[in-house]
Amino acid sequence: MVQNGLSGNFLQNFHFSQEPFAIIGGRFYTLSRSNGINGHYSFSLLGKAYALDESEEVSQLEKNFVLSRRTDIERMMSQYIQKNLVDKIQAEKSEVARLQNYYESAQDASIERFIVADVFNAYYHEDKTSDCTERTTADLSLKVNNQPSIKELLTADNSLNPLTQGSGFMAIAGRCYLLEECGIKNEREGYVAFGKRAFRLQQWLQLEELCKLYGAKLAERIEKKAAEHGQRFAPILHELSRQKKELLEQNKRANSDTASLGEIAFSKIGRNEYEISVALPPYIIEKKGKYYRFEAVRIGTAITAENGLVRIKGPPKILSGQYTHPFVTGDSVCYGEINWASDPGVSFNRSYRLSERKKTAKRIAEVIRRGKLTLEFGYLGKNVLAWHPIEDCNCEIASSRADAERYARSQGISLERICKNN
């Protein structure tokens, strides 16, 4: 709580000076010691009337107080933000940096990390060379106006109103009395005349107690404004938390024998041997105006890694058992006239350096991608006879686009997965 540094507000000063006052309608009135009424407002007791002299609004006094304690309050707000946001951000930053260091330090030595970071990345970011765990470009430097300003506190609000709930009160000799409207002016008990209205005095709090409550409310208001100001750090915190989560997952994947990221996955299948695969959800092939449904399938290829060299053992195969498809026989996929060596530039007989991580990862990813595309889109425009005519697959579902789309919707197949073959 910040009120420790905010002593000496106007209520406390009245407590020390023992001067009587009233607050009515959010405005201060000081009680004139002289007998008599010189305005519309007065306090009467035992036949004597004392004028209530108009003073400032409470909100203005609070503004003045805030302005006069500008340095203290701004420091308190800064401390609040520092403690609740900036320190947290710094801790998150350190944690992200630690995870990143951990990840990077082990990266060179681990084939698992190579697959998770580089192959997975190359698969999803075909044309990019950047890391899929790339940090955000958002400004995480905390230079976004770290210094809160008291201007945010200089409003028409005041912290006393919630305590009195809008009622007026009067303080005499260290005691506060709530003002309750009444019809009868009781001279013996005393009353406040406010224009034509009369208010009787109902015992409430000790002024000292009210001072403490007010101090706490004021502190609460300052903290609230500090927290509001701190909201500008929320995107940074959010981004750091996202990065942290991502790095944790990445490290987890890289430290296990098996991991997946979306449709791509890997598993260790032998000493220095790994299988990298993609899962294809169900899809529909359009061929000569007819539509055929094919089931989900997993295809993949194996790689070996030894002595800093990686070898791709062959083109992708079907990994999920018996699969009906015009290009598939057993677990093999027919790739027609693809010349792997020239395009995409992969030789299954040679080894690639693990040190050339990006290039090697790109080759593996491209091999996997070609397998996926061949099943979904055929030979990419090349007119080559399939091993089996598609009509023999017994999977025709529609003979028009509209019917095919209707079918896709009913089966939960994305319309993007209606693949046109020619």
Next chain:
Amino acid sequence: MAYRDTRNVLAFGDNGEECQRKLYNSRVLTVGSDLLSQMILGGLAGLSVGHIAFIDNARIDRNDRDFLCSHGDTIIGQKKVRHVEDTLKRINQVIQENIVGIHSKFAEAFVFEYKPEVVIDATNDPISKEKALRYSIRYCVPFISASSDGARSAVAVYVPRNQAKPRVFSENPNLEALLMQEFSGSKQGSFSSGIAAGLVCEELRKIKFKYAADGRDDSLKNNFRLVYNMYSDTRTGMIPESASMPVYFKNKKALVAGAGGIGNFVALNLALLGFGVIDVLDLDTIEDHNLNRQILLFEREGGKKAEVIAERVKAIDPFAKSNAYAKKVGEVVTKDRPWLEELYRIDRQLWKKEGEKRDKKFLDFEGFVNFFYGVSDAEKARGVTLLQKSDFSSSKYDVIFGCFDNKYARIWLNNFAVENRIPYVDGGTGPREGQVSTYIPGATKCVSCQKDLMNWARRPFSCANAEGSVVMSNIVIGSAMVGEALRVLYSIGVPNNDSFVYNAMSNERIGMVRGRNIASLHC
């Protein structure tokens, strides 16, 4: 050190910077928001007192003419303190974050919040003064009490020796003088308030620092009261009372020649009194270092002083007419030749005495005349024109105020007044003193004769040799000039060659001295 305060620093002497720093670090609270308080607050802002708070619960009244509530969107019924606060912040932007107005009658709790080092009560309310005095005694804070009515004002100071309980007050009858019961219920006047405001600012300065440690610059004694009384022959003392103070000035026409430190306060007081015509003559443009004392010129640096004053006069009194003459004084004609030759002869002797080498053009008579009473090529290039005596021929001024800072313009203006038989009130100030001389056609000698202007030592002309100037002497002398003018216009007292003087280092501060009556070429 803010550039606007450089003239303060010069005026404060060898330790000027340290003195100004003391003012920057001062915390002063003023009670009241009427004319006297506004004048004091204007002075405090001019001095760059670092923390200024003021307390009063008055609201804008349609019948009031206000100094600090006239610049901006004033609405009848609004809190005065807010307007005063806004204008003060405009007058001195260096300290604007530390200027606070509190809408309330004096309440210890509100005052304590600002922890003032000096409390000034500028109301005419003895109850308020009593509260302020109790505060002063309780917290051992110096207290300055000031009050004014239409033609009189008074200032008293109480410096508690040590902290005491409030009950001491009732046991010390001498403190009653600080309550100024005589002013209770009176409406505060303009020039009388101005004089008191200048004296109050000077007392504040004395509390913060002194020019001399030998007692000459001490604060007023605790049981002594300074009184200005326009009706008195000595201008001091409460008797006679100003029962017949005139209130209607709309038919009066005045020329304020010189819109510097003195001219500001002359124009301000005339506007507050309600003069019908207040013309302003000055060639100068406003510079930052003018703002420490020329408090009507705020926020208009680079503008012509005469034009800005005329504008501000109309803001204070929308019914006043005010023409600005941004021209150089002034045209000379053949019949001026005798006094010009005499002036040339005296100046040459003065220069020789000082052992200075002057430019060749000063060595011949024509060059001398053209320099001081003509327009040089450089001045022509800047658009400077020469004021013709005929410019004023149709104005028929009732009084002319001479507020120039050089003897050449003064002599010209004095001669113009003598030729046209117009009362002429001349004011001059230094950092710690000032004086007012009055010429009444047919009744007194002219000011040149009274002051022997011809033989005045030459004033420096370059900024490198600039003299210090502070708001206190300017506000006292500017206000006293208006008081002297009213004495002439309404035939108060017996005309004589005496001059009003102000000396911050004397015990009396203000009073009258006998003028000289030398034989000259002018009258």
